[in-house]
Amino acid sequence: MSKVIRIANGQGFWGDSIDAPVKLINDGPIDYLTLDYLAEVTLSIMQRQKLKHPDAGYARDFVELIDRVLPALVSKNIKVISNAGGVNPEACRDALLEIAKAKGIDIKIGIIKGDNIYDNLDKFIEGGVDFKNLETGADFTTVKNKVYSANVYIDSFSIARALNEGAQIVLAGRVSDPGLALGPAIHEFGWKPEQIDLIAAGTLAGHIIECGAQCTGGNYSRWHEVEDLVNVGYPIIEMKNNGEFVITKHDSTGGLVNRQTVSEQILYEMGDPTHYISPDVCVDFTSFDLVDLGNDRVQLSNVKGFEATSTYKVSISYFAGYKASGQLTISGPNALIKAQLVANLIWTRLENAGCVYEDKLTEFLGISSCHGDINKTPDQVNEVVLRLGVKDSDKENVNRFGKEIAPVITNGPPGVTGFAGGRPKAQEIVAYWPTLIPKNLIMTDVDVN
């Protein structure tokens, strides 16, 4: 029988269940545990933390997790691959080594370098990179002075290299999300970049598990058919060296893995399914076969890919002004009509005070905030949550909006409540600027202690 490796995902985003990775380690066999902590704008928060404190700039949650599970990881020889290093994988490793030392454990931690190009933007621009916005085509000079962070989605072979050098924990910054699972498969089976269909299979597998329980019964259309969501099992890939794999979960856990839970997740955040572009390969998501084997096991095979592009995607974040939003609950007879009146009072009073905004928004939660006018509004509703928001480059103008909400509780219609948490305050908008850079300009490096 050919070798099968078990690659699990215990964290789909920063803020996901803190117990899920612990259960994956304790409730059954796994070889690799992947943990994703980075959303597109998370790195901007980390970059600013690092500017204030040179030792910050990574996911502290990850360090707390390793503190909980390190002895079990070592005794079971489970390897961990995470992007928790953020913009400071060195400091993250130091924090982990300190924990290991206190426990008397000797551990090898590999860090992956080369994704953070924040300090090199000028050099690249001088060298002819235009960093034009991938979606809008806009000129980078319009935002260049407001950049918070700039990171390249680097390839997964660097993860495999760190594992080849004996790392038990691999700490990356910005690598592709599917790469966290593809890296271990490359390492175990010795897959080469030119074995395109195998790299495509590993990328598809990584894509399916990268959002944690979203392929094991979470966020599922037939939610009423999912048993024991309380103890939902997080996903596990059983990968073979020929690129054929099964998506499953630990036996003792709740949730559901079937044709539909996996298919739903395959389509999550999907663009053109024939061209799923990663740093390692382009995958054709219309190519493969999917078979529901029953017993929470779904098999995928015959994945086809194309050669990777000559560029890496770059995720740049920049300051884009201020926003604030506030809400009130309006109840009783004619709740919706009263909510419309409250909105009108607030906007007109702001206008009379000379406040004009670049953008503003009125939403009626419980009526139309998610689905617009797709559903007919019932004649009477018990209560409505009014949600108002503004956006502007002037911070004080945004804060002025926050002061206009509470007064309507006493000087507006009756039945208004739910003003909690004080006046809404201006928050910085960190916007996302997707762009590309030629691969040959990026040098990646691996450093295992």
Add this chain to the structure above:
Amino acid sequence: MKIKLQEIAHARSGDKGPNSNVGLIFRHPEVYNWANKHITSTLVKSHFGSLVRGEVKRYEMNNLWALNFILADSLGGGGSESLLNDAQGKTHGQALLLMEVDLPENLRALINE
């Protein structure tokens, strides 16, 4: 017979920059074959009304009995820039499942199967 898509399909949605995508997955290949001919991007655009400011683009995935719809400019800017309650289009899938369609007689046995 008029039915809602929720009786014959699954959906999942999320954000792609300022756009959202909705994956619409059918439970039976025969229903998918029918839907592939009838659930056009024009129909989906009209269902979403003012929620989608841009165009709707459609992709077929025969291997999954699925259609993928890209709803352009449907997130009020998208991501951290949007003021919307659902800034990431997480609920757009549920919205599409509310769409009414006229399912032919020979496929009715597959409703909620």
